[in-house]
Amino acid sequence: MTQVASNLQIDSARLWGTIHETAKFGATPKGGVRRLTLGAEDKQVRDWFKTACEAAGLEVHVDTLGSMFALRRGRDMSKPPVGLGSHLDTQPTGGKFDGVLGTLAALEVVRTLNDAGIETEIPLCIVNWTNEEGSRFAPAMMASAAYVGDFTVDDILSRKDADGVTVADALEIIGYRGDSAVGAQKFSSFIELHIEQGPILEAEGKTIGVVDSGQGLLWYDGRITGFESHAGSTPMRLRRDALATLSEIVLAMETIAKKHGPNAVGTIGEAVIAKPSRNVIPGEIAFTVDCRSADAAIMDALDADLRAATAEISARRKVEVALDLIWRKAPTRFDPKLVDAVEAAAKKLGFSHRRITSGAGHDACNLNTRIPAAMVFVPCKDGVSHNELEDATQADCTAGANVLMHTVLALAGVAS
Amino acid sequence: MTQVASNLQIDSARLWGTIHETAKFGATPKGGVRRLTLGAEDKQVRDWFKTACEAAGLEVHVDTLGSMFALRRGRDMSKPPVGLGSHLDTQPTGGKFDGVLGTLAALEVVRTLNDAGIETEIPLCIVNWTNEEGSRFAPAMMASAAYVGDFTVDDILSRKDADGVTVADALEIIGYRGDSAVGAQKFSSFIELHIEQGPILEAEGKTIGVVDSGQGLLWYDGRITGFESHAGSTPMRLRRDALATLSEIVLAMETIAKKHGPNAVGTIGEAVIAKPSRNVIPGEIAFTVDCRSADAAIMDALDADLRAATAEISARRKVEVALDLIWRKAPTRFDPKLVDAVEAAAKKLGFSHRRITSGAGHDACNLNTRIPAAMVFVPCKDGVSHNELEDATQADCTAGANVLMHTVLALAGVAS
Numbered sequence: 001m002t003q004v005a006s007n008l009q010i011d012s013a014r015l016w017g018t019i020h021e022t023a024k025f026g027a028t029p030k031g032g033v034r035r036l037t038l039g040a041e042d043k044q045v046r047d048w049f050k051t052a053c054e055a056a057g058l059e060v061h062v063d064t065l066g067s068m069f070a071l072r073r074g075r076d077m078s079k080p081p082v083g084l085g086s087h088l089d090t091q092p093t094g095g096k097f098d099g100v101l102g103t104l105a106a107l108e109v110v111r112t113l114n115d116a117g118i119e120t121e122i123p124l125c126i127v128n129w130t131n132e133e134g135s136r137f138a139p140a141m142m143a144s145a146a147y148v149g150d151f152t153v154d155d156i157l158s159r160k161d162a163d164g165v166t167v168a169d170a171l172e173i174i175g176y177r178g179d180s181a182v183g184a185q186k187f188s189s190f191i192e193l194h195i196e197q198g199p200i201l202e203a204e205g206k207t208i209g210v211v212d213s214g215q216g217l218l219w220y221d222g223r224i225t226g227f228e229s230h231a232g233s234t235p236m237r238l239r240r241d242a243l244a245t246l247s248e249i250v251l252a253m254e255t256i257a258k259k260h261g262p263n264a265v266g267t268i269g270e271a272v273i274a275k276p277s278r279n280v281i282p283g284e285i286a287f288t289v290d291c292r293s294a295d296a297a298i299m300d301a302l303d304a305d306l307r308a309a310t311a312e313i314s315a316r317r318k319v320e321v322a323l324d325l326i327w328r329k330a331p332t333r334f335d336p337k338l339v340d341a342v343e344a345a346a347k348k349l350g351f352s353h354r355r356i357t358s359g360a361g362h363d364a365c366n367l368n369t370r371i372p373a374a375m376v377f378v379p380c381k382d383g384v385s386h387n388e389l390e391d392a393t394q395a396d397c398t399a400g401a402n403v404l405m406h407t408v409l410a411l412a413g414v415a416s
Numbered sequence: 417m418t419q420v421a422s423n424l425q426i427d428s429a430r431l432w433g434t435i436h437e438t439a440k441f442g443a444t445p446k447g448g449v450r451r452l453t454l455g456a457e458d459k460q461v462r463d464w465f466k467t468a469c470e471a472a473g474l475e476v477h478v479d480t481l482g483s484m485f486a487l488r489r490g491r492d493m494s495k496p497p498v499g500l501g502s503h504l505d506t507q508p509t510g511g512k513f514d515g516v517l518g519t520l521a522a523l524e525v526v527r528t529l530n531d532a533g534i535e536t537e538i539p540l541c542i543v544n545w546t547n548e549e550g551s552r553f554a555p556a557m558m559a560s561a562a563y564v565g566d567f568t569v570d571d572i573l574s575r576k577d578a579d580g581v582t583v584a585d586a587l588e589i590i591g592y593r594g595d596s597a598v599g600a601q602k603f604s605s606f607i608e609l610h611i612e613q614g615p616i617l618e619a620e621g622k623t624i625g626v627v628d629s630g631q632g633l634l635w636y637d638g639r640i641t642g643f644e645s646h647a648g649s650t651p652m653r654l655r656r657d658a659l660a661t662l663s664e665i666v667l668a669m670e671t672i673a674k675k676h677g678p679n680a681v682g683t684i685g686e687a688v689i690a691k692p693s694r695n696v697i698p699g700e701i702a703f704t705v706d707c708r709s710a711d712a713a714i715m716d717a718l719d720a721d722l723r724a725a726t727a728e729i730s731a732r733r734k735v736e737v738a739l740d741l742i743w744r745k746a747p748t749r750f751d752p753k754l755v756d757a758v759e760a761a762a763k764k765l766g767f768s769h770r771r772i773t774s775g776a777g778h779d780a781c782n783l784n785t786r787i788p789a790a791m792v793f794v795p796c797k798d799g800v801s802h803n804e805l806e807d808a809t810q811a812d813c814t815a816g817a818n819v820l821m822h823t824v825l826a827l828a829g830v831a832s
Contacts, residue, residue, distance in 0.1 A: 002529065007479075015650075032744065034829075045457050045551065054793075086499050103607060139480075143610075148638050160811075194647060197646050197648075197649045198645075198646060198648075198649025198651070199645075199649075199650060199654045200649075200651065200652050200654075201652070203654065209797050215648055219646070219694065221426065227468070227798075228617075229614075229777060229799055229800060230614060230776055230799070230801055230802065231681065231685055231706045231708070232614075232631055232633070232681065232708050232774075232775030232776045232777070233612065233613045233614025233615075233616075233775025233776050233799065233801075234614050234615060234676060234681070234775065234799060235614070235615075235616065235677070235681065236667065236670065236673050236674050236677055236678075236680075236681055236682075237617065237674075237677075238616075238799070239550070241670075243666055243684055243687060244666055244667065244670055245665050246661070246663070247662070247663035247664070250659055250660055250663040251664065251667070254652065254660055254743075256653050257652050258653075258769050261651070261652055262651060262653075264650075264652075265647065265648065265650070265651065265652055265695075267577035267657075267695070268659055268698075269647055269693050269694045269695060269696050269697065269698060270689065270692040270693065270694055271659060271687070271689060271692070271698075272692070273687060276647070276685060276686040276687070276688070277686065278685045278686055278704045278706055279628035279634065279682050279683070279685060279706050280683075280685050280802070281685065282684075282685060288694045290647045290694055290695050292647070292648050304591070343756055358648075358649070359646060359647075359648030359649025360646055360648045360649050361648070379784075382643075383646070383650060383654070384645060385646055385649075386646065386696070387644070408764040
């Protein structure tokens with residue numbers, strides 16, 4: 001295969017322009033984007049994307065779950081394409097980059113290859129996956145999960161939003177219930193560019209994250225039952241305080257995650273006191289726990305340590321603590337050859353880089369169970385995502401798109 | 417003055433009967449009482465109480481704030497009466513004893529004296545104070561506070577409930593806006609019998625609490641501002657977790673209260689995470705603190721220690737913590753002669769007893785700033801109050817009523 005020189009670069013201004021052009025679909029007053037999957041704004045960005053892909057000479061087809069596939073023919077059409085892309089839906093108060101960068105950078109890669117007159121050996125296929133965010137319909141990343149067979153298509157089509165609208169209805173309403181069978185579009189590999197959604201690259205001054213793994217996840221629902229009593233007349237030694245119990249669990253989770261670090265995190269994100277009152281000792285609290293690690297053995301250790309700590313705290317304080325594991329997701333180990341290809345592209349282009357674990361879930365993590373997959377990360381400001389304050393620099397987005405392009409070219413080859 | 421023999425006893429069955437008879441006004445399915453001040457059920461119990469007092473030969477008058485005064489004439493009408501009573505309103509899901517016991521025991525004392533043909537030297541006056549609970553109108557104990565001049569009557573009359581109904585309107589609606597000026601009914605002393613609302617007497621197997629003090633109180637509004645970020649992609653060392661910060665504050669409050677114990681308590685009763693989500697590190701939490709001690713110097717120490725701990729935690733975690741003192745109430749030191757009188761009565765009647773601090777606020781605490789006052793406590797089951805599960809035994813209620821009667825007789829004297 002022909003090598004492509006590292007001076008082939010995407011058009012930074014054009015990429016930046018498309019990111020800001022599409023950000024108007026669902027733009028919020030604070031500079032963010034509200035573009036819930038399969039809603040009116042999602043239809044707008046989908047229509048824009050379809051038109052742009054067709055203008056770039058791509059053949060667009062849509063599957064039964066609304067995922068969009070834009071094919072760029074290669075010299076050898078007997079081989080499944082190299083996939084690249086991400087998602088265009090956002091959180092209810094999301095930003096301009098989460099998902100959008102990976103999808104529009106894929107378009108920019110194709111536009112650049114078109115401008116340079118480069119034909120790849122293997123075809124390329126840009127993807128916009130339906131409902132990565134999961135804010136309107138559960139679960140998150142449902143289209144890629146159905147693609148790899150983790151859910152049936154009928155199951156996903158019947159999922160409802162808070163207003164009782166099904167995925168099937170929502171697809172019909174915006175005209176994106178496509179003809180292609182879910183899973184019919186095959187890929188030889190899949191590469192997803194994304195903002196990191198964490199602070200590591202920024203803190204270490206690195207431009208490119210070569211994502212070699214994704215964290216496995218443990219989700220728990222917890223409930224503490226102490227005894228609600230009068231804040232004035234109950235002596236400290238006779239209390240069974242649910243909030244003091246939770247406080248020990250929160251700090252134990254922090255200690256346990258640090259002990260198994262740096263490759264482990266643990267968070268209590270929700271904690272609701274039943275019937276809270278300024279002068280009543282909390283008697284009952286519902287809470288959730290989110291524990292993650294990219295290492296299955298560490299996940300086991302997190303679970304064991306959390307349960308041991310909780311049992312000790314519960315017994316000592318004479319307070320009941322129920323801790324139910326409601327979801328366990330195995331860690332992702334991205335395809336080593338693809339990870340190497342991403343790293344080689346970053347090196348060839350001279351970007352500072354490091355191997356990194358994805359803390360968040362992505363469509364590429366789902367796909368990796370069936371297709372060789374990998375990801376490219378670029379820094380985001382203060383590690384903030386799922387927030388209107390989400391931000392990334394033009395230079396970093398451009399660097400990520402160039403790494404994406406050179407990785408894809410290495411995988412797809414250039415027709416000689 | 418003539419001494420009254422300790423074998424003069426109230427009618428236990430009659431007292432128990434009135435407690436259960438009045439519990440039907442606002443009875444809840446779970447065996448509690450919902451009798452919000454100045455509501456329809458409060459009118460029912462007030463009417464019942466007025467009829468019962470008049471049947472016992474008492475002259476009932478009502479002040480501008482609806483507090484009811486039932487006078488039993490004494491031999492020397494030049495002296496202000498000994499006051500005894502409590503309140504008949506309840507919490508939204510309250511019990512059958514809080515306030516009710518003290519008011520109906522006062523009625524039982526008068527009925528017993530009537531039956532025995534005993535005239536006191538000094539007159540007696542039973543009181544049913546309006547709105548002790550404070551659940552419908554703020555502040556709690558508003559009528560006794562206005563009585564001692566802490567609020568003007570007009571201020572209290574203009575206070576509104578959640579539906580915008582003023583105290584003045586509510587009084588008119590139920591026909592209890594009385595003619596007597598607030599504060600016009602003078603007292604030589606005031607004794608209030610109440611359930612403890614805490615677990616100390618029960619835990620120590622004591623029948624009578626001789627209440628010598630009431631806790632002072634510090635109320636704070638707190639706000640923690642950390643940084644909301646992704647639970648998966650934010651390493652432990654880069655977090656500014658508002659809930660972990662709160663957890664340290666909760667445990668510090670516990671340690672500080674214990675250090676200044678046994679005569680100090682500290683509680684975080686409310687804690688609300690802004691925009692809670694299972695996979696988001698809490699960025700902002702609003703919370704409240706309630707600190708109490710019967711000793712003003714300890715209150716100062718609680719405040720200083722809490723502020724120091726909060727500052728240290730805040731600086732170490734790089735998280736902002738605002739802590740605003742919104743109310744400081746000085747401790748109550750009940751009148752020593754009255755406290756001795758309560759203790760002497762308990763001793764004379766042969767009840768196990770101990771000096772005790774009231775953890776909760778009571779009308780007697782307000783009155784004590786102007787009138788010699790004291791209180792008698794009896795145990796309640798598991799220390800539970802402000803709850804439909806609130807319970808007390810007939811034997812303990814009877815013992816409390818007898819201590820109330822003999823204390824009142826010692827203060828009022830018996831006409832020879």
